[in-house]
Amino acid sequence: MSEAHLNGITIAYEDSGDGPALILTHGFGAAGRMWVPQREPLNEAGYRLVSWDIRGHGGTESPEDPRQYSEALTIADIAGLMDLLGIEKAVVGGLSLGGFMSLAFHLAHPERVRALLLCDTGPGYRSDEGRAEWNRMAEKSAVNFEEKGLDGARRSPEVQAVIKYHKSVAGLARSARGMLAQFDSRVIDHLPSIDVPTLVIVGEHDEPFHKASQYMQSKIPGSRLETIPGAGHAANMDNPEAFNRVVLEFLASLP
Numbered sequence: 001m002s003e004a005h006l007n008g009i010t011i012a013y014e015d016s017g018d019g020p021a022l023i024l025t026h027g028f029g030a031a032g033r034m035w036v037p038q039r040e041p042l043n044e045a046g047y048r049l050v051s052w053d054i055r056g057h058g059g060t061e062s063p064e065d066p067r068q069y070s071e072a073l074t075i076a077d078i079a080g081l082m083d084l085l086g087i088e089k090a091v092v093g094g095l096s097l098g099g100f101m102s103l104a105f106h107l108a109h110p111e112r113v114r115a116l117l118l119c120d121t122g123p124g125y126r127s128d129e130g131r132a133e134w135n136r137m138a139e140k141s142a143v144n145f146e147e148k149g150l151d152g153a154r155r156s157p158e159v160q161a162v163i164k165y166h167k168s169v170a171g172l173a174r175s176a177r178g179m180l181a182q183f184d185s186r187v188i189d190h191l192p193s194i195d196v197p198t199l200v201i202v203g204e205h206d207e208p209f210h211k212a213s214q215y216m217q218s219k220i221p222g223s224r225l226e227t228i229p230g231a232g233h234a235a236n237m238d239n240p241e242a243f244n245r246v247v248l249e250f251l252a253s254l255p
């Protein structure tokens with residue numbers, strides 16, 4: 001892993017390969033290492049892959065100030081990392097929270113997004129009730145980390161595969177309150193205005209995200225939805241062969 005000092009913190013990232021760039025963001029409680037099954041296949045196919053650890057996760061710094069965890073700062077971190085690495089435009093994507101942040105990044109910087117890759121994720125909520133229910137879950141996640149330490153982490157593969165790399169349990173709790181929580185409907189409202197090629201991926205057994213995936217495909221013009229057989233929430237890890245195949249086919253189709 002490499003390190004960069006961006007936006008007042010030290011960020012851990014990995015950059016490999018030559019060619020058109022992808023920047024992939026992990027889900028809540030996971031880390032950039034969850035994309036290991038994609039690195040070699042993408043690099044061998046002629047693509048550059050950048051993965052990184054978001055604030056409070058993995059090897060990235062975990063500020064003590066709760067205000068240092070937000071959607072806006074996550075977007076700034078992605079942009080800063082792209083600037084540092086000399087990437088003007090990239091395929092931007094991620095899983096779960098990382099997918100939502102990719103949508104938020106497109107909203108803020110559409111000129112820097114060549115295409116979107118949205119994996120086992122959702123676009124947020126338009127209603128106050130939907131956000132309130134989601135935020136109760138986010139708060140429960142924060143409390144679990146505060147009360148149980150790393151034993152409070154979810155048991156899904158992308159989290160358990162990287163749990164030993166987290167430096168700060170407090171950072172994970174702050175991330176839940178500041179980055180996992182939802183505050184408005186800007187991201188979901190902008191779906192119809194997305195004008196870059198978009199691939200939506202969901203695991204066959206990731207039922208909680210089926211409706212969200214179908215909704216995004218229906219609202220984003222020209223987008224594609226692919227279901228990964230035999231996979232749950234961590235589709236890229238549960239069935240990497242099928243996942244990599246649909247991603248490489250999508251990348252090959254880009255203008």
